[in-house]
Amino acid sequence: MIDNPPGPDALTLSETAARRLRQDIVGGGLPPATKLRLRDLSARYGLGATPLREALARLAAEGFVVLEGQKGFSVPPVTRAHLLDVTRSRQVVEPEALRLAMSGGGAAWEDGVVTSLSLLRHEIGRRDPASEAWLDAYEVRHHRFHRALIAACPLPSLLRFCDDLYLQKTRYRRLMETAHQDWPRMLAVHEALAEAVLARSENAPSMLAAHIGTTAEHVLALLGEAPPGP
Incomplete structure (x- = not known):
């Protein structure tokens, strides 16, 4: 069975989450090697788990977030x-x-x-x-x-x-x-x-x-x- 695609509101929330996360990562608000836990991010941005999860996956594909198996997401270290x-x-x-x-x-x-x-x-x-x-x-x-x-x-x-x-x-x-x-x-x-x-x-x-x-x-x-x- 094929899942229905996300609606425009979900996409907007996901895009908002990605933009705010990217800004904080690039600007240093989220320092290198910081663990990006959904609970913490939800409290920080006032957004739900679904758009945040989608944003993290998007930023991982762009190289702004690291995904390490069972360890979850984190800000890339400075190397x-x-x-x-x-x-x-x-x-x-x-x-x-x-x-x-x-x-x-x-x-x-x-x-x-x-x-x-x-x-x-x-x-x-x-x-x-x-x-x-x-x-x-x-x-x-x-x-x-x-x-x-x-x-x-x-x-x-x-x-x-x-x-x-x-x-x-x-x-x-x-x-x-x-x-x-x-x-x-x-x-x-x-x-x-x-x-x-x-x-x-x-x-x-x-x-x-x-x-x-x-x-x-x-x-x-x-x-x-x-x-x-x-």
């Missing part, structure tokens, strides 16, 4: 191997998406890059690294900038993969000592990248790859490990 995997994967696919975007992007794409950079500049200008709310707002602007760079890429599957890898990397970036970052230098890097992209510079993809590698170097330094090799 050097995973960080380098995500970093190097981004350095392969995101510059290619950027090449395609620069090749086909028009005035609307250029406007999106300029607007996203302006919003990022404004957010960095009002920075308060001690505030979780500000860090969340900064992450939104930073993500928007990176999305804008490759938005004109004509391959939706490649864009989705870039987005998934970006979020995986964000979890590591939030573990960094953000309060001690050189914010003026960070802004200058993004401004130089945007300028190269808008000029259709052949160096822009390699600049993006280098920028992506910076987070791995900082996190590994905090962990007392050597930076990744070429």
Whole structure:
């Protein structure tokens, strides 16, 4: 007998659960290696077991949650191997998406890059690294900038993969000592990248790859490990 598919309300609850869980995992609200028990999650989010179970299965397929046999679900641990995997994967696919975007992007794409950079500049200008709310707002602007760079890429599957890898990397970036970052230098890097992209510079993809590698170097330094090799 074939089960009836879930109704729209169930799907909405499942999607809500997945979105909130993903936000807390990426933002550090649910630290690495945390056990994700349905009872605890239900109390945390005010949702039932069914949508939470569906959300956990979905996030496990996306790599944001780990399922270990009888041990159940948990937040993935922070490991050097995973960080380098995500970093190097981004350095392969995101510059290619950027090449395609620069090749086909028009005035609307250029406007999106300029607007996203302006919003990022404004957010960095009002920075308060001690505030979780500000860090969340900064992450939104930073993500928007990176999305804008490759938005004109004509391959939706490649864009989705870039987005998934970006979020995986964000979890590591939030573990960094953000309060001690050189914010003026960070802004200058993004401004130089945007300028190269808008000029259709052949160096822009390699600049993006280098920028992506910076987070791995900082996190590994905090962990007392050597930076990744070429």
